[in-house]
Amino acid sequence: MFKPYAFVLPALALLGLFSFGSMALSLWVSLHQWDPLMPEHRYTGMAHYERAVRDPLVRTALLNTLYYAALAVPLVAASSLALALLVGKVRRGQGILKTLFFLPSITPMVVIALIWVWMLRQDGPVNQTPRIVLGCLPQALKDFLGCSHFSGPNWLMDSRTAMPAIVLTGAWHAVGYYMVIFLAGLGDIPREFYEAARIDGANAWQELRFVTLPLLRNTVVFVLVTLVIGALQVFTQVYVMTGGGPEQSTEVLASVIFKKGFAHFGKMGYASAIAWLFFLFLLCLVLVQMRLMRSRRLYD
Amino acid sequence: MDRNDRSTTGNGPTDPLRAGPCGRALRRACPGLLLAFLVLLALTMLFPFLWMAVNSFKTEEDFHTRPFALWPETWTLSTYEQAVTIGRVGIYLWNSFAYAVTVTLAQLFVDSLAAYAFARMSFRGRDALFGLVLATMLLPASVQLIPLFLIVKWMGLVNTFAGVVLPSFAGAFGIFMLRQFFLNLPRDLEDAARIDGCGPFGIYWRVALPMARPALVTLGLFLFLSEWGSFIWPLVILSDTSRYPVTVGIALFRNESFIYWNNVFAASVLASLPLIGLFFVAQKHLMGGISLSGLKG
Structure with a gap:
């Protein structure tokens, strides 16, 4: 009779300890002074939370995190959908295209971040490309456009461009993965809908607007929810590429939690309070998002 | 006509x-x-x-004078040699491999065991427990980082192999995916095995698992890739550089003297090649699996 429990016990014990246990512990830690040099942990009540709400660094990090998500989510969703629509039209050679676009997403983020540190240097390939294009144009056209010289920003060293640069790196990593998900969603749409649309004389745009997109709704919901959760937790690129700078312009919530908890050792209580506020914020956002875009049964 | x-x-x-x-x-x-x-x-x-x-094939001088040239002046393998000898990338790669294989095998076993019970057995609280398992997917990793560190520290596993891998021995996504797969399998074979006197574990091990091979391969690939790429947890839990996985090793590489960027690139190539190789061998399973994960939305 207790056999089933023996089957689920290892998984439940591990998840219970490392997932629920850690969340509970995090809550407890956030209510205490947590200094590894001091053996006892003084109860501080809500002090850490009150401090976190007023901390300008936390506010900056929250705004930067939202900024990252606001740029990255639409960028990745739109470009991976566009790619999927185009790649889906190709019959011969689709496999190789999928493979090529997918490659960045299996490469470790650390490696990708390191490559892009160099790609984004002032004299790097990202800035070189427009320079080369400009070099090919005839002088008359350059004078007409009023731009004979292009220097380009020093992406990661400038507080205005550092975050967009990190978004670009993240997008490059993610696009292929979401393209594959969109392709799967596209493949599930029954063909009759397209045949009906064609008989009604729909053009390509109408077909996309009134057939593809509405029927792709569940996939879009899944992609958006996953992207938002992932974007709000961005960390690796920031750690490797900018370390939160310049002038805190890329400091995000995950990097603040990491720094407070581990770099300035002994502030684990405060870091946990920030983490819990972040968790509650994320939870509300996800619940609202799921409610707004609840998945529906679209066809049988 | x-x-x-x-x-x-x-x-x-x-x-x-x-x-x-x-x-x-x-x-x-x-x-x-x-x-x-x-x-x-x-x-x-x-x-x-x-x-x-x-x-990664440019000499140090070549790299410094023309870092953006697309053709090395002279091709060299010394960058790789230095990455392995000075940079100790060989050790890092071996560590990554050991962590990834351990997590993959352990999680496949733990997940499939639980998934089988959730799919095939009836017991009190089953649906509630499964709900709890799924709920863990909503808990963000960055929030769990500090308490996870404290738990592993209390277990005395900071800076150990076990400390790196143990928290990843079970995963909600794997349980979800394998349960889905078991639910769609026909029960006939399992019934036949039961009539032949096979116990529950025997049926799971000898009948259900072999039938679930495609799903296990796909999940295994996912687990291997994500563990190989994992960064923040080993960064936090390890202090001994000889235990670093290749991701942490490369990221902290730059701080070491005698290491130049062309060595970093050589190390990056070495860190990506196993994944790219694995990907080309098994891309059908991988792409199919991603399609599966997208469908649950």
Whole structure:
């Protein structure tokens, strides 16, 4: 009779300890002074939370995190959908295209971040490309456009461009993965809908607007929810590429939690309070998002 | 008449995904143009990889004078040699491999065991427990980082192999995916095994697991890739550089003296090659699995 429990016990014990246990512990830690040099942990009540709400660094990090998500989510969703629509039209050679676009997403983020540190240097390939294009144009056209010289920003060293640069790196990593998900969603749409649309004389745009997109709704919901959760937790690129700078312009919530908890050792209580506020914020956002875009049964 | 029919069925837009905004005259050339455009786009996207690979073969001097040249003055393998000897990338790669294999095998076992029970057995609280398992997917990793560190510290596993891998021995996504797979399997074989006197564990081990092989392979690939790429947890839990996985090793590489960027690129190539190789061997399973994960939305 207790056999089933023996089957689920290892998984439940591990998840219970490392997932629920850690969340509970995090809550407890956030209510205490947590200094590894001091053996006892003084109860501080809500002090850490009150401090976190007023901390300008936390506010900056929250705004930067939202900024990252606001740029990255639409960028990745739109470009991976566009790619999927185009790649889906190709019959011969689709496999190789999928493979090529997918490659960045299996490469470790650390490696990708390191490559892009160099790609984004002032004299790097990202800035070189427009320079080369400009070099090919005839002088008359350059004078007409009023731009004979292009220097380009020093992406990661400038507080205005550092975050967009990190978004670009993240997008490059993610696009292929979401393209594959969109392709799967596209493949599930029954063909009759397209045949009906064609008989009604729909053009390509109408077909996309009134057939593809509405029927792709569940996939879009899944992609958006996953992207938002992932974007709000961005960390690796920031750690490797900018370390939160310049002038805190890329400091995000995950990097603040990491720094407070581990770099300035002994502030684990405060870091946990920030983490819990972040968790509650994320939870509300996800619940609202799921409610707004609840998945529906679209066809049988 | 007969010819006409054949031509309309032959060239007609039978595949809706394929029919584009091309005119009738262009219809033949259009797929080729589209393909060419997409291949060009893909190559542009892969340019950073190419550039990394080229730089990993440049000598230090060459790299410093012309870091953005796409052709090394002289091809050298000394960058790789230095990455392995000074940078100790060989140890890091071995560590990554050991962590990834351990997590993959352990999690496949733990997840499939639980998934089988959730799919095939009935017991009190089953649905509630499964709900709890799924709920863990909502808990963000960055929030769990500090308490996870404290728990592992209390277990005395800081800076150990076990400390790196143990928290990843069970995963909600794997349990969810395998349960889904078991639910869609026919029960006949399992019933036959039961009649032959096979116990629950025997049925799971000898009948259900072999049938679930495709799902296990796909999940295993996912687990291997994600553990190989994991960064923040080993960074936090390890202090001994000889235990670093390759991700942490490379990221902290730059701080070491005698290590130059061309060595970093060589190490990056070494860190990506196993994954790219694995990907080419098993891409069908991988892509199929991603499609599966997208469907649950």
